[in-house]
Amino acid sequence: MGDKANAHPGAAGRATAADHPASVRNVVLVGHSGSGKTTLVEALALTSGAVNRAGRVEDGGTVSDYDEIEHRQQRSVQLSLVPVDWDGYKINILDTPGYADFVGELRAGLRAADAALFVVSASDGVDGSTRMVWEECAAVGMPRAIVITHLEAARADFEEMTRTCAEAFGGDDPDAVLPLYLPLHGDPGPDGHAPVTGLVGLLTQRLFDYSSGERKDAEPAPDQLPLIAQARNRLIEGIIAESEDETLMDRYLGGEEIDLKTLVQDLERAVARGTFFPVLAAAPAAEGARQGLGTVELLELVTGGFPTPLEREAPAVTTPEGRAREVRACDPDGPLVAEIVKTASDPYVGRVSLVRVFSGTLHPDATVHVSGHGLADRGHEDHDVDERVGALSAPFGKQQRTLTHCIAGDLACVAKLSRAETGDTLSAKDDPLLMEPWQMPDPLLPLAIRAHSKADEDKLSQGLGRLVAEDPTMRLEQNQDTHQVVLWCLGEAHADVALERLRSRYGVQVDVVPHKVSLRETFAGRAAGRGRHVKQSGGHGQFAICEIEVEPLPNGSGIEFVDKVVGGAVPRQFIPSVEKGVRAQAAKGVSAGYPLIDVRVTLLDGKAHSVDSSDAAFQTAGALALREASADARIHLLEPVSEVTVLVGDEYVGAVMSDLSGRRGRVVGTEQAGGGRTVVRAEVPEIEIGRYAVDLRSLSHGTARFDRRYVRHEPMPAQVAEKVREQAEDAS
Secondary structure: OOOOOOOOOOOOOOOOOOOOOOHEEEEEEOOOOOOOHHHHHHHHHHOOOEEOOEEEEEOOOOHHHHHHHHHHHHHHHHHEEEEEEEOOOOEEEEEEEOOHHHHHHHHHHHOOOOOEEEEEEEEOEEHHHHHHHHHHHHHHOEEEEEEEEEEOOOOOOOHHHHHHHHHHOOOOOOHHEEEEEEEEEEOOOOOOOOOOEEEEEEEOOOEEEEOOOOOOOOOOOOOHHHHHHHHHHHHHHHHHHHOOOHHHHHHHOOOOOHHHHHHHHHHHHHHHHHEEEEEOOOOOOOOOOOOOOOHHHHHHHHHHHHOHHHOOOOOEEEOOOOOOOOOOOOOOOOOOOEEEEEEEEOOOOOEEEEEEEEEEEOOOOOEEEEEEEOOOOOOOOEEEEEEOOOOOOEOOEEEEEEEEOOOOOOEEEEOOOOOOOOOEEEEEEOOOEEEEOOOEEEEEEEEEEEOOOHHHHHHHHHHHHHHHOOOOOOOEEEEEOOOEEEEEEOHHHHHHHHHHHHHHOOOOOOOOOOOOOOOOOEEEOEEEEEEEEEEEEOOOEEEEEEEEEEEEEOOOEEEEEOOOOOOOOOHHHHHHHHHHHHHHHHHHOOOOOOOEEEEEEEEEEEEEEOOOOOOHHHHHHHHHHHHHHHHHHHHEEEEEEEEEEEEEEHHHHHHHHHHHHHOOEEEEEEEEEEEEEEEEEEEEHHOOOOOOHHHHHHHHHOOOOEEHHHHHHHOOOHHHHHHHHHHHHOOO
């Protein structure tokens, strides 16, 4: 890292197949939209030599090709991979979406990577969603570093932003978040802003000048040394505090000058352990320049301070039947265990899967077993099939560079896996294995759709199937109660992307319709009804009369049918017919067209005809009796109620509780969750929380999350029920 003053830029820009896990680094870029992640990827590609100064991508294409494809990917908010080579290492850079709606893509990137670069804009700061991702990384001990971008902004202040990052990410130890370099400023411009032209390495005390477009190493001027002394001393103390050598701090405090090599080694170990989080600065190269500011330093950190795939503990592995299986971590000669972290459709080659290999070596044209993945509730089928792998490739812009193999620890794109989906495990066909899945966010925003035309209706099912195959964070529901097709999404942007993909990729035009919740009906008190179905129109007639009594039952009781007929008034063979008619009418509803539940229907009496009575006649009579009973009774409309659990920062608790109350919710409890956050639990009618995923994000500035669980149906307030009935009448 800091001791590599003259690392050769662009040592090898062309991505190739790695031959050993120790030469691979898998890094995920994290940050909110607009923080500069994709621009940083482009700068790293330029510095590494993947793009040369003339603006040509190796093997054809141009820089503008790369810009176009990457920015298009960002607009369509997908996880994207850019592999580059640096100083003999292959670095797989995973660029993640910055929108909260696409946290599923982000978590896929975290699964595929071994370390994270948090990209923070000097002009925007740290948002709540970025803090939450930091906590997710901390929970699994993932190594992290921070890159501050947009230093060219008029009000950008590197030191102030470093302090902000220390407060946001340092927790109880702000000295675990410290800069490795300080920016150097040139002469102020007309607006008074002094541009950043170089960096000073705090450990090496070397100056790295980028003003010419090439990184030049120089001695700092004598008057610059005092400016960095305080930051350097604090950095050294922070590194020593994380050292495994417990005598080092005493020696340092005693005045001993600690060897630079020892400091760098301790720094690299602390970064790899996830206990120290260096802060760096980066900026894109000026037009015509070869290197962006800070990109060499960043590549040195990735190759020297981030862990190899060998140091990562692999997720648990079992057989498809659930028996635990020990698999040596990241062994290229071990059994094949790979995982699909991203699925996309290419108009020319079909389905393309981004795969992380955790064990063994994946070869093109091999037959593998596909296992996964426990998401049947989201419209994804479970897989237990053999498939043949197509070509392996490493993507860059519009190029797909063919790979001869992909070893444990590396990533590759795999073509022609027609059945496999995101989250599935690939293993040897004679030794099928299954990896423990990563946690998928629960989609909580419903999007009810219908085909725009008959032609769209014919293509809708296939288009939806492909859509959810690509995105495991999306849930497809065919609601049997409301007869709606519902796509459950993570937010409005997620829903917009889903609609656009249906239209542009699969040629399906759909209309968005209001989402309906599954309402129910029940009797508020006892009621009686008489069903009379008597018809005679020549030939065989119809005759059936039955008398029933209806009474309400406790919540969750369903429909109970009781026979109390005496004296054979209704012949025994027709009593099941009455019950069938009653249940059929209950399913259709008796007031506003919603299913009737939680009642006991008692058959008391009736009449039959020796010739004209039939099964069909008594079914009709049973239905008529239930409708007549409802005509003189008070019918309650029942709405589903969910338990909503909100995890929110303490500063927003009052606003969240007030908002829930405004949704007819009942707060049932709160408890402290640590880290300045509170869990709020409330019971809220589902009709009031259709857009809660969007509204809560706005209310809490993106820092809160929630989940919901259906608990029961309960009576709807009279004024609300009346509106629902009026809407039902208008629709009919």
